[in-house]
Amino acid sequence: MSDEHPPQFSVKKLWILLLALTAAEVAYGELGNRTFYENKLLLWGGLLSFAYVKGYYIFQYFMHMKYEGAIVKGNVWFTLPLVAYLMIMLWPDTAANDKLNYGIGRQLDPQDGVVKVHLDQADSSRNIFNHGHKDGTRPAPAMPASEYAYLYTADPELVQPEAPAEDHGSGH
Amino acid sequence: MTDAIPAYDAAVDAPKHHHPVYDYDSGPPVDRGKFAIWVFLGTEIMFFTGLIGTYIVLRAGSPSWPNPAARLAVDITAFNTFVLICSSATVVAGLFAIQNDDRRKFNLWWGLSILFGAFFVGVQVYEYWHLFAHDMTPNQDLFWSTFYVMTGFHGAHVIIGVIWLAAVYVAALRGKYSSKDFVGLELAGLYWHFVDLVWVLLFTLVYLM
Numbered sequence: 001m002s003d004e005h006p007p008q009f010s011v012k013k014l015w016i017l018l019l020a021l022t023a024a025e026v027a028y029g030e031l032g033n034r035t036f037y038e039n040k041l042l043l044w045g046g047l048l049s050f051a052y053v054k055g056y057y058i059f060q061y062f063m064h065m066k067y068e069g070a071i072v073k074g075n076v077w078f079t080l081p082l083v084a085y086l087m088i089m090l091w092p093d094t095a096a097n098d099k100l101n102y103g104i105g106r107q108l109d110p111q112d113g114v115v116k117v118h119l120d121q122a123d124s125s126r127n128i129f130n131h132g133h134k135d136g137t138r139p140a141p142a143m144p145a146s147e148y149a150y151l152y153t154a155d156p157e158l159v160q161p162e163a164p165a166e167d168h169g170s171g172h
Numbered sequence: 173m174t175d176a177i178p179a180y181d182a183a184v185d186a187p188k189h190h191h192p193v194y195d196y197d198s199g200p201p202v203d204r205g206k207f208a209i210w211v212f213l214g215t216e217i218m219f220f221t222g223l224i225g226t227y228i229v230l231r232a233g234s235p236s237w238p239n240p241a242a243r244l245a246v247d248i249t250a251f252n253t254f255v256l257i258c259s260s261a262t263v264v265a266g267l268f269a270i271q272n273d274d275r276r277k278f279n280l281w282w283g284l285s286i287l288f289g290a291f292f293v294g295v296q297v298y299e300y301w302h303l304f305a306h307d308m309t310p311n312q313d314l315f316w317s318t319f320y321v322m323t324g325f326h327g328a329h330v331i332i333g334v335i336w337l338a339a340v341y342v343a344a345l346r347g348k349y350s351s352k353d354f355v356g357l358e359l360a361g362l363y364w365h366f367v368d369l370v371w372v373l374l375f376t377l378v379y380l381m
Contacts, residue, residue: 008268008271011261011264011265011268012261014261015257015258015261018261019254019257019258022250022253022254022257025376025380026246026247026250026380029241029246029379029380029381030241030246033239033241037239043381044381047376047380047381048376048381050376051372051373051375051376051377054372055369055373058260058365058368058369058372059369061264062260062261062263062264062365062368063362063365063366063369064358064362069201069202071201071202071207072202072206072207072210075207075210075211076210076213076214078214079214079217079218082218082221083217083218083221086218086221086222086225087221087225090225090226090228090229
């Protein structure tokens with residue numbers, strides 16, 4: 001039972017604001033993808049700012065958090081450290097990916113079990129952590145060529161992993 | 173001669189309560205339903221954090237990532253985002269109407285919310301059908317895998333939300349809710365707004381970035 005009515009705000013104003021923000025966000029994304037696609041900080045930072053502002057208004061007004069008491073607020077804010085913890089725990093997987101033998105984005109060939117990546121997929125220009133270009137003007141620094149060359153080449157001698165030495169029962 | 177003492181009768185003499193009876197409410201000073209839904213939404217936040225966190229790891233670790241605008245119909249989904257935001261607004265308008273005992277407006281706004289939600293699901297089904305028809309399936313590459321996992325789980329939440337909104341709508345049409353009792357509508361609304369909130373983030377991450 002709810003004996004006391006919670007405060008009511010102007011749904012119409014908030015609705016118009018959210019629609020305007022969505023339209024502005026889509027327009028910003030379209031413009032950014034055409035004109036400053038390589039500037040990830042500007043493009044992604046702007047888009048995430050739009051998402052944050054929209055999420056803030058939905059959370060505070062539509063979900064009524066602005067008018068809730070300490071118990072409900074504390075209940076929700078308690079999840080934020082958990083969210084931060086999860087992201088921090090996932091971060092090494094992102095940061096150390098270039099050091100993995102079986103890094104993200106490479107696939108094992110189902111026939112011979114060899115790690116492969118298509119050359120045309122090795123373009124890292126769309127990766128915020130890797131500013132290399134396909135045309136070679138700025139080589140991708142993520143993969144040290146000497147150590148992980150087999151990931152990027154079709155040369156069978158380089159692709160084939162070293163066969164394990166056969167055990168002839170020398171201990172007997 | 174004194175009257176005989178009656179024998180112990182369990183049905184009459186046994187204590188009526190097996191626990192202490194207080195003359196005050198021992199629960200938290202907040203509606204139990206609202207407390208429970210926020211605990212549940214906390215777990216939902218963690219669920220989607222796991223999905224989005226995994227998406228970030230896979231995307232940042234991939235040698236390349238396609239421009240979503242080249243693969244997805246951003247304009248259609250942008251319109252769908254409009255529709256979902258409209259549904260959130262109509263849910264709030266419906267809640268305010270029932271708080272003012274205005275049943276006619278409540279019926280209008282809440283019914284519109286259900287229609288908007290169903291429309292959103294319909295557009296997503298159309299999008300999936302279109303993508304599958306062009307062999308853009310989850311097993312093609314990481315882009316499609318993450319796309320289908322995140323939008324698929326969100327779509328499942330939308331379907332549950334539409335069912336929930338419809339269930340309380342039927343109950344409201346039977347006269348269950350009023351300005352004195354609208355918590356059931358509030359809980360369904362909170363879940364629906366959460367689904368909307370998650371979509372605001374997913375739309376930005378998956379379709380625009």
